[in-house]
Amino acid sequence: MNLQLHKSEIIHRNLKIDITGSKSESNRLLLLQALYPNLKIENLSNSDDSKVMQEALQVDCNEIDVHHAGTAMRFLTAYFSIQQNREVILTGSSRMQERPIAILVDALQQLGVEVVYLKNEGFPPIKIKGKKIFKNKVNLQANVSSQYISALLLIAPKLENGLKLTLEGEITSIPYINMTLTLLQGIGVETSFIGNTIKVKPKATIRDKTFVVESDWSSASYYYSIIAMSKAGTEISLAYYKENSLQGDASLVEIYKKFGVETIFLPQGLLLKKVSETNSQSTISLDLKNSPDIAQTVAVTCLGLGLACELTGLHTLKIKETDRLVALKTEIEKLGGKVQITNSSLSIETCASLKENIEIATYQDHRMAMAFAPLALKIPIIIQDASVVSKSYPTFWDDLNAIGFKIFKR
Template sequence: MNLHLNKSTIHKASTIQITGSKSESNRLLLLQALYPEIKITNVSNSDDSVLMSKALASRDNIIDIHHAGTAMRFLTAYFSTQDGRDIELTGSKRMKERPIAILVDALNQLGADISYKENQGFPPLLIKGKKLTKNKVTLKANVSSQYISALLLIAPKLENGIELTLDGEITSVPYIKMTLSLLEEIGVKTKFEGNLITIAPKKQSEVNAQQLTVESDWSSASYFYSIAAMSAIGTSITLSSYKQNSLQGDSALATIYKSFGVTTTFKDNSVTLQKVEEVTLDTQINFDLKNAPDIAQTISVTAFGLGLECHLTGLHTLKIKETDRLVALKTEIEKLGGQVAITDNSLTLKKVTNRQQNITIATYNDHRMAMAFAPLALKVPIIIEDSKVVSKSYPTFWDDLAALGFIFSV
C-alpha cells in the first residue's frame, strides 16, 4: 500500500506512547524461554518480537521467521541448545541472502550441530539440538553485535558458561552491554574486560521469579527527533516510557540531535524533545555511528530535510540489514535531488536545498526506510511505497504521525 504524505505542519505540543524496545524485548523473550520464572511487561508489539515469541512457543519442526533478522540469529543459538530437538530454521527470500556463517561457525566451535539446507553460509539452517559442554569461542570483534549477543544469551545455560574472545576493535558495544545488563538483572554473573567476555553458568533453579519492564524503543524515538528538528521553534513532542540511563545505544540521539537544534528533557519516565533553535546552513553534521548504526537513515534524512552537509561513519553493518541500507539511502535521496557518496563504511551528503516533490520512496522491505523518510513531509509532499512495512518494528507508526498532525492518504 502506497501512502501519499501531503506537506504537513504538526501540532505545537504532542504526547506519544511508544511500545517496548524490540532489542530488549527479543533478548528478554529468549531469556524467558530459558528461565520461565521471568515475567516481562511492555513487550514490543513489532512483527519481529511477535515472530520471536511465536517461534519460541512453537513445537513445529520447521520455524519460519520471515524478515526477522534478530530472531534468526537469536533462535539459531537457542535451538542449538535444545537437546533432542531437530529444527529447520528458515525465512524470507531476503533472509536467505543474509549471511549467518559467522554465528554458525562459533556455535559449532562450542559443539553445536548446525548445517545448511541450501546455500553454504546462509539460511535455511538444519539444527540438531544438543547439550553444549565446550565454553571457549573466538569471533571477529567488528561483526554484528547480534551474533555476539546470541552467544551471550545462551551462555548461562551452557554447562560451563562461556569465554568469548573478540578479535580486533569492537563495534556496537552498547548492544553487547545491553545483553550483559539484562543477564545481570536475572542474576547471571558476567565479566567484560578488554576483549574477553566471561559468562558463568546459571541453573534454572537459581533464577528467582521476577518481573522485568522493557524500556520503550529509542530507534523508534529517532523519527520523532527528526520531526522535531524539521518543525518550527517551540514545537515539543513527549514520548514515554524512557530512562535517562538507557541500555540502548540509540539513546545517543539525545546528544546527536543537539546539532539539529533539538533539546531532550527527562521527567517521570518520559522524554520531551523540543526544537529550540534553527540550525545554520554551514552547520557540519559529522558522527561516528559504530555504536548506533540503526539511526543512520534517520540522521541522513534529517540533514537532507534541513539542507545540511552530513558525513556519517561506522556504517559497515548496514550492508547486511533488511537491504543494503547505504545503497538504498543513496538511491532514494538522489531521487529527491540530493547528492550522496557512499563507501562500505560511510555516507556523505552534499548540501542541497532544492528538494523534488511527490517522489515515491522505495522501501526495500525495510521498515526503517519508510519511517526515516516520512518526516520529510514537513518540507515537501512525498509518497511512501509499501507503507505497511513499518509493522516489522512499529505497527502504530502511521497512527502516531496522524496524531501529531501529519496529513496523508492511501
C-alpha cells in the same frame, strides 16, 4: 499499500505519543524467558519481529520461518542449539536467505553444535540439532554484527560450563553487547567484559523476576527528526523512556543537539523541543558505529534541513533488511540530493531544494519508510509499501496522523 504524505506541520504540539517497548530488549528477554520461565516481561514490544520471536519460542514444530526478522534468526539459531533432542530448520524471506550467518554458525560449531546449511553455504536456511554443550571457549569475529555476540551470550548461562568468548577485530555496536550483559546480570548471572574477552558463568535457575521494557529509542528517532525539521518552539512528548537507558540509540539525545533539539526527561518519558536553528553552512560529522540503526534517520534529517553530513561507522548497514547504504543513496538522489557511499560511510552535499511527490522505495525495510516520512514537513512525498513499518512500529502512521501529518492511501 502506498501512502501519499501531503506537506504537513505539527499542529497537536502537546500530544504524548506512547511508543511500544524496545524490540532489542524484548527479544533478548523473550529468549531468557524461554530459558528461565519464572521471568516475567511487561511493556513487551508489539513489533512483528517480537511477535515472530515469541511464536517461534512457543511452537513445537520442526520448521520455523522468521520472515524478515534478523534478530530472531540469530537469537533462535543459538537457542535451538541447546534444545536437546530437538531438530529444527530455521528459514526466512528471500532477503533473509541473503543475510550471512556463518560467523555465528562457525562459533556454535566450535562449541560442538551440529548445524547444516540447506541451500547456500553461510546463509539460511539451516538445520540445527540441539544438544547439551560442555565446551566453553570460542573465538568470534566482532566487527560484523553484535547480534552474533549477543546470541551466544544469551544462551551462555545455560551451557554446562558457561562461556569464555574471545572477540577478534574491532568490536561493533558495543552498547548492544552491554545491554545483553546488563539483562543477564539483572537475572543474577555473573559476567565480565575485560578487553576483548567476555565471560559468563553458568546458572541453572533464577529467582522470580519482572522486567519492564523501556520504550524503543530507535522509534523515538523519527520524532527527533520531526522536531528538528519543525518551527522553533515545537514540542512532542514520548513515553516511556528513562535517562539511564540500556539502548545505544539513546545517543539521540546528544546527536540531535546538533539540530537544535533539546531533550527534557520527565518522570515517565521525555519532552522533545526545538530550541534553535542549525547553521546551514555547517557539516554534520558523526561516527555511528555504536548506533547504526539511526543512520537513515540522521541522513534524512540532514537532507531535509539542507545540511551537508559525513556519517561513518556504517559497515553493518550492508547486511540489514536491505543494503541500507545503497538504498539511501538511491532514494536521496531521486529527491535531488548528492550522495557518496563507501562500505562503511555516507556523505551528503548541501541540498537547497528537494523534488516533490517523489515515490520512496522501502525495500522491505521498515526504517526506510519511517526515516523518510518526516520530509513531509518540507515537501509532499509518497512512501511505497508503507505497511512495512509493522516490523518494528505498527502504529507509526496512526501516531503521525495524530500529531498533524496529512496521510492518504494511494
